[in-house]
Amino acid sequence: MTNAVQDKVIKIIAEQAMLDTSEVSIDMLIEDIGLDSLGLVEAIFSIEEYFEINIPFNANDPAASEFDVSKVKTIINAIEELVSAKDN
Amino acid sequence: MKRVVVTGQGTINALGIDVASTIQAMSESRCAIGQMEFTDINRLNIKIGGQIKNFDPKKYFKRQELSLYDRFTQFAVFAAREAILQSGLIFEGELSHYSGVVLGTAGGGLQTQDENYRAVYQEGKNRVHPFIVPRLMNNAAVSHVSLANNLKGPSFTVSTACASSNHAMGQAFNLVRSGAAQVMITGGSESMLCFGGIKAWEGLRVMSHDGCRPFCATRNGMVQGEGAAIFVFEEYEHARARGAFILAEISGFAMSSDAADIVMPSIGGARRAILAALKDAKMNPEEIGYINAHGTGTVANDKTEASAIKEVFKDHTKKLMVSSTKSMHGHLIGGTGAVELIACIAALKDGMIAPTVGYEKADPNCDLDIIPNHARDKKVSAVMSNAFAFGGLNAVIALRSI
Numbered sequence: 035m036t037n038a039v040q041d042k043v044i045k046i047i048a049e050q051a052m053l054d055t056s057e058v059s060i061d062m063l064i065e066d067i068g069l070d071s072l073g074l075v076e077a078i079f080s081i082e083e084y085f086e087i088n089i090p091f092n093a094n095d096p097a098a099s100e101f102d103v104s105k106v107k108t109i110i111n112a113i114e115e116l117v118s119a120k121d122n
Numbered sequence: 123m124k125r126v127v128v129t130g131q132g133t134i135n136a137l138g139i140d141v142a143s144t145i146q147a148m149s150e151s152r153c154a155i156g157q158m159e160f161t162d163i164n165r166l167n168i169k170i171g172g173q174i175k176n177f178d179p180k181k182y183f184k185r186q187e188l189s190l191y192d193r194f195t196q197f198a199v200f201a202a203r204e205a206i207l208q209s210g211l212i213f214e215g216e217l218s219h220y221s222g223v224v225l226g227t228a229g230g231g232l233q234t235q236d237e238n239y240r241a242v243y244q245e246g247k248n249r250v251h252p253f254i255v256p257r258l259m260n261n262a263a264v265s266h267v268s269l270a271n272n273l274k275g276p277s278f279t280v281s282t283a284c285a286s287s288n289h290a291m292g293q294a295f296n297l298v299r300s301g302a303a304q305v306m307i308t309g310g311s312e313s314m315l316c317f318g319g320i321k322a323w324e325g326l327r328v329m330s331h332d333g334c335r336p337f338c339a340t341r342n343g344m345v346q347g348e349g350a351a352i353f354v355f356e357e358y359e360h361a362r363a364r365g366a367f368i369l370a371e372i373s374g375f376a377m378s379s380d381a382a383d384i385v386m387p388s389i390g391g392a393r394r395a396i397l398a399a400l401k402d403a404k405m406n407p408e409e410i411g412y413i414n415a416h417g418t419g420t421v422a423n424d425k426t427e428a429s430a431i432k433e434v435f436k437d438h439t440k441k442l443m444v445s446s447t448k449s450m451h452g453h454l455i456g457g458t459g460a461v462e463l464i465a466c467i468a469a470l471k472d473g474m475i476a477p478t479v480g481y482e483k484a485d486p487n488c489d490l491d492i493i494p495n496h497a498r499d500k501k502v503s504a505v506m507s508n509a510f511a512f513g514g515l516n517a518v519i520a521l522r523s524i
Contacts, residue, residue, distance in 0.1 A: 052185075052186075072186075072190075072252075072253070073186070075252040075253075076189060076251075076253065078252075079249070079251060079252050082249055083249065088249075
């Protein structure tokens with residue numbers, strides 16, 4: 035399950051950033067991946083669609099969201115929590 | 123006042139996905155109206171239109187662009203590339219600050235609205251794509267043409283139903299003529315061929331189920347089309363100084379409002395716009411050789427327009443060629459005047475007078491030389507393009523060869 039979430043999130047982020055999945059690692063900062071604000075919003079939409087979850091992300095002030103979008107890893111961790119909360 | 127010339131043109135419409143193929147199709151008197159294809163077409167009574175079928179946006183735009191471009195924006199950005207490439211202009215430094223974009227559209231991002239209303243109302247979906255607002259806004263096409271080409275001057279969208287692109291080109295003309303801009307990218311785009319778009323028009327009962335036959339006794343309504351045409355309007359001395367190829371001169375523009383009825387056209391409003399455009403262009407009626415008519419194929423428009431033309435041009439009407447190219451590419455609503463300007467420029471530049479196809483039988487109320495069914499080869503040095511919108515808003519452009 036964990037790897038499934040991780041692989042899918044990386045795939046969505048890589049696709050938005052026009053990168054190969056091998057170029058995106060979980061330790062990278064979102065800003066270093068080259069994802070702009072619109073790209074990030076669209077990635078979050080794709081993730082919500084795929085996992086059928088609602089992500090508490092506020093595009094007005096991403097830093098203030100409960101959802102930490104600074105790193106690939108923080109995004110994956112948060113989504114894993116949301117997915118397991120949904121499954122339970 | 124400065125002189126304004128056209129130094130580039132681009133288009134995509136049912137007749138062709140560039141200017142050359144569009145003019146070729148017009149000169150061969152080809153009709154591009156046929157069966158439309160889109161979701162839920164079977165629930166429509168009207169199934170024909172001038173739909174663009176040989177255009178794969180993925181070939182021309184990046185994925186990120188496509189997620190932000192409604193079809194009407196795709197058409198505008200695509201046609202603007204052709205126009206700007208032909209002009210040879212590169213917008214940087216001062217020039218980019220004095221160059222802008224004015225485009226017409228009536229429906230804006232209607233495909234985006236249609237798809238997403240279907241998703242939330244019909245399919246009960248609760249999550250929508252984040253870019254619906256920037257896709258559907260009526261100024262999306264203008265903004266993307268601006269950002270794709272570094273155009274930083276006056277830019278806005280004009281929406282006056284079927285006259286949108288003529289009104290837009292008139293604003294662009296006046297911006298260059300007054301010196302407020304050096305170059306304006308202008309024209310219009312429309313993409314209304316979707317279930318909601320056609321269903322709304324169906325309700326008005328002005329649509330034909332079998333073809334667009336302007337000025338013909340058997341005409342029974344309009345047929346919609348889609349696409350865009352974009353032009354580069356440039357200040358004459360600027361164009362000359364850089365040795366640009368000049369397609370035509372925009373010599374005058376005028377607008378009027380019927381203030382009479384929300385859908386029925388008026389002879390007086392049309393006549394006043396045509397007369398004022400001649401006056402603005404400092405042209406005599408006798409100089410005009412060709413008019414690209416509004417010619418929608420509805421009973422009301424065509425006889426009203428024919429009467430207005432006869433009232434303005436009097437005896438000269440007999441020598442005047444008047445055609446409606448909507449019979450070939452359909453009515454592009456907010457983009458129609460722009461595609462029709464391609465025919466006007468072809469008349470001035472190549473002496474190719476585009477026909478009114480589908481003509482079957484004379485209507486005594488429309489006794490004009492409508493170039494029935496076959497294009498004509500005839501030199502003209504001044505032309506006009508009419509647009510008379512729902513809402514009674516009229517816009518007429520005059521051009522001359524240079």
